[in-house]
Amino acid sequence: MKKVIALAMSAAVIMSTLVGCSSSKPASTGTNGEQKATKNYNVAMVTDTGGVSDQSFNQSSWEGLQAFSKKTGSKVSYLESKQETDYNTNLDKLVDAENKLIWGIGFAMSDAILNAAKTNKDVSYAIVDNSYGDKTPENVTGVTFRAEEPSFLVGYIAGKTTKTGRVGFIGGIKSPVIDQFQYGYQAGVLYAAKELGKTINVDVQYAESFSDASKGKAIANKMFSAGCDIVFHAAGGTGVGLIDAAKEAGKFAIGVDRDQAYLAPDNILTSALKLVNVAVEKVSEEAMNGSKIGGKTYTYGLKDGAVGIPKENKNVKPEVYDAAIKLQDKIKDGSIVVPFDEKTYIDFTK
Structure with missing residues (x-):
């Protein structure tokens, strides 16, 4: 974040x-x-x-x-x-x-x-x-x-930052609210992949809990072992487990709702803020x-001005940040309409 x-x-x-x-x-x-x-x-x-x-x-x-x-x-x-x-x-x-x-x-x-x-x-x-x-x-x-909007931005940053070409998403409990985060994130990753002219895979798994940090950590460890080097969560307290796993594995986590960089300064890439x-x-x-x-x-x-991403983070390259700012402006003026569920995501991919 x-x-x-x-x-x-x-x-x-x-x-x-x-x-x-x-x-x-x-x-x-x-x-x-x-x-x-x-x-x-x-x-x-x-x-x-x-x-x-x-x-x-x-x-x-x-x-x-x-x-x-x-x-x-x-x-x-x-x-x-x-x-x-x-x-x-x-x-x-x-x-x-x-x-x-x-x-x-x-x-x-x-x-x-x-x-x-x-x-x-x-x-x-x-x-x-x-x-x-x-x-x-x-x-x-x-x-x-509209949580899909900051999720798109962090997804774009993840796509521009990943070295393995594989990133992840951990959801708390499946619902229309968490769909916003998942599909907005996937759309941002896809947008970055198309700019780069390559394929970036997104692993998705739900913990079925917003309070089970141990389960969040287990899912994250599995994703990191499978090749993901960046994982975004929309899982409340469960996501704390992801952040712990990222610190231990030397990988990146993307925070949610608030700027979670203080939890792991070296391992939080950015955050999808919801004020x-x-x-x-x-x-x-x-x-x-x-x-x-x-x-x-x-x-x-x-x-x-009620959602977004943190302005400063040492883990995001300046050029990636600048590109994300331009995308933010396109979302604001309606040039980019971010998907918020499976149907709108499929339409977005077309």
């Missing part, structure tokens, strides 16, 4: 563009756990099974709530889910704690959020990575991202201020 595509956006620009622990009880905080709430508006979130320290979108979401708390003085908290059966229970606990807005982090919580919203119509809910389309309840807000923290902070503030955010879905992409 590194050197690459300029997420050319200042926090201020992003903010204006976005519209609007293992624990049995909520862990609350104000500003760094010290500031007292200045408004009687409590916001909380329930993680998926990856947990709040997944180094990925759950952690990014919590950082967004912490930033919201620091800015507004509101009280924020979270509950971790160890298994899917925890979702409903955790959501109920946060309602009992009198939270005004409750976030569900991840598409896996879609049914639980929908059920909770129907039962508690006076509570506002928001969910990351899911849309209910025209059937979105009036007290529910969906937040989605969940900014969306969570902004939507929470809109809700607190009384704006109508329910009954619809907000979708953010490169044009909104």
Whole structure:
């Protein structure tokens, strides 16, 4: 996740563009756990099974709530889910704690959020990575991202960087959301391969988990042994295993959701960024201020400055970075339409 595509956006620009622990009880905080709430508006979130320290979108979401708390003085908290059966229970606990807005982090919580919203119509809910389309309840807000766009960019960088002509992708649990990462990545690799006039193979495997780092490591080791020298993951905490494997094998990993270079400076090539923290902070503030955010879905992409890749990374060659920047501009102006599932990928290959 590194050197690459300029997420050319200042926090201020992003903010204006976005519209609007293992624990049995909520862990609350104000500003760094010290500031007292200045408004009687409590916001909380329930993680998926990856947990709040997944180094990925759950952690990014919590950082967004912490930033919201620091800015507004509101009280924020979270509950971790160890298994899917925890979702409903955790959501109920946060309602009992009198939270005004409750976030569900991840598409896996879609049914639980929908059920909770129907039962508690006076509570506002928001969910990351899911849309209910025209059937979105009036007290529910969906937040989605065009994750295929940064995935295309990191795929292009991988294709331009690989020495073996074989790269990999590790997914968490198969779903339309993870399809965006997989097929966007494969399209970027293909684009680079055509520029280079050669074939680059992409190995794909799913771990069926967002929290099993050991399985992620085992899959990564298998891919590296098979000849892959770069592997991208969209697997939450499972992807931490990939990064460990890359360090041990002396290969490259590509991070996801946040800039994961700090986990392995010498082995993270770049990252597909998804600024969940900014969306969570902004939507929470809109809700607190009384704006109508329910009954619809907000979708953010490169044009909104809400996804991208890190600007600097020593592991990406300057010329590859510059080429990726040009592709980013083409995606923004519509010259390149990045595929997001198998069908659109097949169309893209033609």
